[in-house]
Amino acid sequence: MRVALFITCFNDTMFPQTGKAVVKLLERLGHTVDFPAAQTCCGQMHFNTGYRPEALPMVRRFAKVFAGYDAIVTPSGSCAGMIRAHHAMLAARYGDSELQAAVRDVAPAVRELSEFLVDVLGVTDVGAYFPHRVTYHPTCHSLRMLRVGDRPLRLLRAVKGIDLVELPEADSCCGFGGTFALKNPDVSNAMLADKVHTVQSTRAEVLCAGDNSCLMHIGGGLGRLRTGVGTRHLAEILAAAEGDAA
Numbered sequence: 001m002r003v004a005l006f007i008t009c010f011n012d013t014m015f016p017q018t019g020k021a022v023v024k025l026l027e028r029l030g031h032t033v034d035f036p037a038a039q040t041c042c043g044q045m046h047f048n049t050g051y052r053p054e055a056l057p058m059v060r061r062f063a064k065v066f067a068g069y070d071a072i073v074t075p076s077g078s079c080a081g082m083i084r085a086h087h088a089m090l091a092a093r094y095g096d097s098e099l100q101a102a103v104r105d106v107a108p109a110v111r112e113l114s115e116f117l118v119d120v121l122g123v124t125d126v127g128a129y130f131p132h133r134v135t136y137h138p139t140c141h142s143l144r145m146l147r148v149g150d151r152p153l154r155l156l157r158a159v160k161g162i163d164l165v166e167l168p169e170a171d172s173c174c175g176f177g178g179t180f181a182l183k184n185p186d187v188s189n190a191m192l193a194d195k196v197h198t199v200q201s202t203r204a205e206v207l208c209a210g211d212n213s214c215l216m217h218i219g220g221g222l223g224r225l226r227t228g229v230g231t232r233h234l235a236e237i238l239a240a241a242e243g244d245a246a
Contacts, residue, residue, distance in 0.1 A: 001071060003033050003071045004035070004036055005019060005035050005072075006066065006072050006073070007019035007035070007075070010076070014212070015212040015216075018236060021233065021236040022075050025238050026073070028241075029121065029123065036066060038061070038065045040058060041058050042062060043062075043082065044079060044082040045178065046058070049179055052090060055090055056091075056095060059087050059090050059091055062083065062106070063087075063099065067102065070109060071120060072110045073111055074110065075112075075113050075235045076211055076212070076213075077139050077141040077143075077145070077210050078139065078178075078213065080112040081141040081145035083107050083110045084107050084146075087103045088104065088107060112146055112148060112210060114151040114152045115148055115151060117238075118154060119151075124155055124158045127241065128158075129159065129160045129161050129242040129244075130160075130161055131160075131162070132161075133163040133205045133206070134163065134205070134237065135164070135204040135206075135207055136164070136208045137199070138152070138209070139174075139210055139211040142210050156234070159237060160242070167199065168198045168202070169194070170198075174192060174214050175187070175188040175192040176213055176217035178213070192218065192221045195221070196218065196221040196225065196227070199222065199227075200222075206232050207222070207232075208231075208232050212233055215232075
């Protein structure tokens with residue numbers, strides 16, 4: 001199986017350790033992971049802010065760079081959702097028949113990390129060890145667009161040493177929403193306050209999620225209140241092994 005990592009521009013710029021964790025995890029499971037260096041943004045920022053024709057060059061580039069892979073794994077539910085749900089629409093509306101065919105070939109191969117592990121590889125116990133009290137926040141795109149369901153929780157439950165606690169009102173949005181947090185700061189901050197309150201109620205040491213954008217937003221709220229609660233991407237917990245630094 002030819003496997004590629006789509007790290008996403010957000011992770012590449014701000015959270016490169018997450019991409020490294022994906023590679024470490026998949027290599028531990030016996031897979032070689034390619035990293036196409038020509039990859040760029042999936043176009044989600046442009047699409048969500050109304051610059052849809054301007055997103056088309058990124059759709060073209062993605063289809064070209066990732067052509068031929070059996071699986072394209074990404075540690076981002078929002079970017080996976082963008083590619084699988086919207087690249088075809090952009091290609092049909094602003095592109096041409098050749099691009100539409102390329103998108104049809106490539107987009108279905110894109111898998112959010114938990115989907116790839118559970119549905120494609122058929123594993124839930126990935127040999128991870130993480131002896132901490134953890135709660136999990138399901139991000140909006142992974143929950144509502146990709147419908148990953150309990151796949152991340154099944155993976156976390158199999159982690160040795162973990163104390164996994166349920167997050168109250170887990171399916172409520174954290175208030176980030178990309179530019180939503182900038183355009184509607186008062187509403188965003190109110191939503192964030194609710195999310196921070198529920199995280200604190202679990203007495204977790206670590207908040208886990210499948211999107212670093214949400215973790216950055218919630219982590220900022222937790223940090224400003226000096227709660228002591230850390231944040232870790234799902235990939236980083238699953239890549240952790242006994243003997244690693246805490």
